[in-house]
Amino acid sequence: MSARDPIPYRREKPGAQPPNDYPLYKSTIKRHPKRAPVRIAQTLTEVTGPTFTKPWYGKALADLTKMHKGEPLGERIILAGRVLDEDGRPVPGTLVEMWQANAAGRYAHPRDQHDAPLDPNFTGFGQVVTDAKGEWRFVSIKPGHYPWRNTHNAWRAQHLHFSVFGPAFATRIVTQMYFPGDPLLAADPVFNSVPDAKGRDALISRYDADLSEPEWALGFRWDMVLRGRAATPREN
Amino acid sequence: MKLPLTGSQTVGPFYHFALDRPDWADLTRNGAKGEKIRIEGTILDGDGAPCPDAFLEVWQANAAGRYAHPDDRQEDKKLDSRFLGFGRVSPDAKGRYGFTTIRPGAVPGRGNALQAPHIAVNVFARGILKHLVTRIYFPDFAEANEADPVLGAIDDAAHRATLIAKRGKAKKIGGATMPVYRFDVILQGAGETAFFDI
Numbered sequence: 001m002s003a004r005d006p007i008p009y010r011r012e013k014p015g016a017q018p019p020n021d022y023p024l025y026k027s028t029i030k031r032h033p034k035r036a037p038v039r040i041a042q043t044l045t046e047v048t049g050p051t052f053t054k055p056w057y058g059k060a061l062a063d064l065t066k067m068h069k070g071e072p073l074g075e076r077i078i079l080a081g082r083v084l085d086e087d088g089r090p091v092p093g094t095l096v097e098m099w100q101a102n103a104a105g106r107y108a109h110p111r112d113q114h115d116a117p118l119d120p121n122f123t124g125f126g127q128v129v130t131d132a133k134g135e136w137r138f139v140s141i142k143p144g145h146y147p148w149r150n151t152h153n154a155w156r157a158q159h160l161h162f163s164v165f166g167p168a169f170a171t172r173i174v175t176q177m178y179f180p181g182d183p184l185l186a187a188d189p190v191f192n193s194v195p196d197a198k199g200r201d202a203l204i205s206r207y208d209a210d211l212s213e214p215e216w217a218l219g220f221r222w223d224m225v226l227r228g229r230a231a232t233p234r235e236n
Numbered sequence: 237m238k239l240p241l242t243g244s245q246t247v248g249p250f251y252h253f254a255l256d257r258p259d260w261a262d263l264t265r266n267g268a269k270g271e272k273i274r275i276e277g278t279i280l281d282g283d284g285a286p287c288p289d290a291f292l293e294v295w296q297a298n299a300a301g302r303y304a305h306p307d308d309r310q311e312d313k314k315l316d317s318r319f320l321g322f323g324r325v326s327p328d329a330k331g332r333y334g335f336t337t338i339r340p341g342a343v344p345g346r347g348n349a350l351q352a353p354h355i356a357v358n359v360f361a362r363g364i365l366k367h368l369v370t371r372i373y374f375p376d377f378a379e380a381n382e383a384d385p386v387l388g389a390i391d392d393a394a395h396r397a398t399l400i401a402k403r404g405k406a407k408k409i410g411g412a413t414m415p416v417y418r419f420d421v422i423l424q425g426a427g428e429t430a431f432f433d434i
Contacts, residue, residue, distance in 0.1 A: 005346050006307060016241045018365035025246070027363030030282040031423045037369070037433035040389050043345050045356050045371075046434050048305035049295060050322035057257075086238050099254030109250040111289075125254035161248065163255065168307075169295050169356055170434050174367060176245040193365050194243035202240045225239045 008042035009170040009227040010086065018193035025189040026150050042170055049169040052095045052129050061126045064100075064140040072122035074103025074141030076217040079177075079205070082134040083164055086228035090134025091171075096224075097163040098138055100124045105144030114146050139217065145184060157184040157191055166226040177222050178204045244366040249289045251360075252326060256291075261325040263294075263337040268319035270299025270338030272414045274407055275372060278331045279359070282424030286331025290361030292421070294323045294335065294372075296354070301341025313341070336409065339374070345385045352380035352387070359421055359431075369432045372419050373400045390430050398422070398429045 020032035065072055079098075083091040101107045101124065104116035108123045124143075128136050145155050159176040166172065178185060185191055185204070194200045202225065211219025247255070259265055264272055279287040297303050302313040304321050319338065327333040337355070345351040352373055359368040373381050381387055381400060390396040401417035408414075422429050 004344070012241060017244050020365055020368070022365060025363070025365065027246075028365065029363075030285070031287070031361060031363035033368065033428055033431050034282075034424055035395070035428055035430075037431045038390050039433040040386050041346055042434055043351060043386065044303060044308055044343050045295070045297075045351070045354070048303040048307050050320060051305060056320060084239060086241060088239060097255060099251060101250075107250040107253070109253050112250050123253065161245075161251065161254070163247075168305075169358075172293070172358055172367065173242055173244055174247050174360060175242050190245055190365070193245075196240065196243075198240045199243045203243060203245070223239075224242045227241065 006042065006044055006047040008047065008230050009168060010230050012227065015195040016199055018195070022189070022193045025193060046170045047168045049165060049167065049172065052093055052165075057095055057127065060128050062128050062138055064122070064124060064126045064138060066139075067123055068121040070121040072102065072119050072141050074119075074122075076139070077142050078137065078139055078211055078213065078217045078219045079160070079222065080135065080137040080211055080219065081205075081222040081224065083130050083136065083166065083224045083226065084134055085226050089228070090130070090132070091166055091226060092130050092132045092134050094130050094165050094167070095127060096130060096136045097127045098125070098160055100140065100160040101143040101146055103141050103144050105146030116144065116146065142179070150189065155184055157182045157188040162224065164224055164226070171226040173224070173226060175224070176203065179220065180204055180206055246362060246365050247291075247360045249362040251291070255324065256326050257324055260323050261335040263296075263319065263321065263323045263335065266318040268298070268338045269316050270319075272336060272412055273339050274334060274336050274409060274414050274416045275355070275401065275419055276332070276334040276404070276416060277419040277421060279327055279333065279361070279421045280331060280423065286327070287361055287423070288327055288329050288331050290331070290359060290364070290421075291324060291326040292333060293358040293360070294325070294337070295356045296321050296337065296340040297343045299338050299341055301343045303343070310344070336414070342380065349385045350380070350383070352377050352384040354384075354386075359423075361423075364423075368423070369434055370421070370429055371399050371432070372417070374417065375400050375403055386432075395428075395430050398427060
């Protein structure tokens with residue numbers, strides 16, 4: 001260790017992240033490495049990552065109900081939250097990408113063959129950069145449940161996909177947000193792949209009456225928490 | 237206060253309409269300084285089957301060996317305002333991907349070590365619950381690779397060798413001839429790529 005060494009991000013505790021060898025989710029069977037990952041100390045490579053001060057990623061797309069001529073079908077929702085680190089500090093200026101199925105449970109993706117209607121007024125992709133308080137907000141519609149071929153008669157819990165970068169290569173995360181009270185959560189292997197119960201709960205948004213707008217949309221709030229930096233004091 | 241970390245979840249099979257950004261597969265698109273190179277390969281599963289529903293993200297230093305990030309304080313190396321250092325690339329139906337970038341310079345390791353030129357890679361896919369982390373190194377720097385502390389953390393030589401790209405035949409792309417490197421990502425089984433726990 002030298003005085004110039006970068007301060008690393010804290011290691012993820014066992015149980016915080018799903019194992020890649022998780023046969024209840026069938027697609028993992030041929031896609032998980034058999035060898036254990038090689039543990040390395042973080043270098044400048046891992047503590048740096050893309051920044052979003054310049055809009056090289058394109059324009060903000062915060063309202064997924066306003067991307068087409070007409071309004072999409074479905075239950076209109078407002079989703080808002082913060083990107084924080086483990087110590088509760090906001091993560092400003094980071095790109096949040098979000099994608100989802102339509103209200104009938106179908107993605108605007110050519111390979112999605114689920115026999116549910118596409119909605120010509122809904123694509124289901126949004127992106128925003130967090131503000132100085134780490135806050136983000138989307139307007140969308142509630143995605144439907146949909147079947148998948150993991151096991152007989154398997155259906156996914158309602159979810160939205162989120163991708164967030166954070167300040168470093170080491171903080172990158174792609175995840176899914178769920179809705180409170182969804183009866184399918186108990187049997188959803190993707191959701192249940194997170195070992196810690198607290199970690200699973202943290203993937204479920206909560207209904208927020210204050211975020212709801214009267215006569216217009218229901219509000220759900222959800223925070224994303226990224227790895228924090230080890231509290232090693234910087235040597236001078 | 238310690239908040240529970242957000243758990244990772246798979247990108248699933250239907251991310252393309254949202255996350256595919258073909259222009260992000262050319263890291264030189266804004267006119268980066270340095271030697272243009274092309275990196276190509278296939279993403280394969282444990283049966284050797286291609287994974288068209290996987291994608292890679294890459295992160296690297298500029299030609300001088302500096303990252304476009306406030307934590308890189310190497311004032312002696314110039315930033316390149318035309319080079320971000322980040323890319324995302326999705327494979328075709330046969331699992332083949334390719335991206336264009338510039339050859340990264342060497343960056344410091346921990347202590348007084350120097351790292352060999354490399355590109356950091358995240359692998360996402362249906363069936364991958366937490367993205368996999370790996371690195372691409374270059375066969376042109378055998379000595380630097382030998383001394384690289386991260387490569388050195390991989391005990392088995394054959395496993396270590398999975399991270400050294402193979403030099404292919406140069407290609408002419410957009411009027412420029414550039415060296416081509418082949419880097420396959422093998423998720424499981426024989427020739428399995430070395431992945432890191434960072």
